Amino acid sequence: MASVKQVQVTFDCAKPERVARFWCEVLGYVVPPPPAGFASWADFDRTLPAEDQGSAFACVDPSGVGPRLFFQRVPEGKVVKNRVHLDVRVGTGLVGEERLAALEAECTRLVALGAGRVRLLRADGVNESCLxxxxxxxxxxCLD
Known part of the structure; x- marks a missing residue:
């Protein structure tokens, strides 16, 4: 029998630290401590070759349960829909208007952080509403 593996979710992006800090706020994640011998990630970053500075950043679940999120700089911008995405579970166990209220409240919080609202997908008899x-x-x- 195969053993269960841990996963890391990696994002390609233009500004890794900025995107990582956004996701820390969304998920309640934290920036892990810098490598031994460095007071901060900025101190560590300055030791890298100029072309590698600012090229990566990470955040982790402080409880150790969720996957590590890794953000890496890539030269190209995003041009098409993601093939994989995160569902942020804010409405688990809720239905109807109560679920919509939870989704809308979290949407409002995240828009204030710089997120964009795309569309509400209403419950269809099979799936519950999500944003x-x-x-x-x-x-x-998605806010799910």
Missing amino acids: VMQDIEGNEF
Whole structure:
């Protein structure tokens, strides 16, 4: 029998630290401590070759349960819909108007952080309502 593997979710982006800090706010994640011998990630970053400075950043679930999120700089911008996206579970167990209220409240909080609202997908008898959003670089995610 195969063993269960941990996963890391990696985002391609233009500004890794900015996007990572956005997702820290969305999910309640934190920036991990810098490598031993460095007071901050900025101190560590300055030791890298100029072309690698600012090229990556990460955030982690402080409880150690959720996956690590890694953000890497890429030269090209986002041009098409994501093939994989995160569902941020804010309405679990809620239905109808109560679920919509929870989704809308979280949407309002995230828009204030720089997220974009795309569209509300209403319950259809099979799936509950969810809100399609975009992060600060246009990556789609759902409030579910």
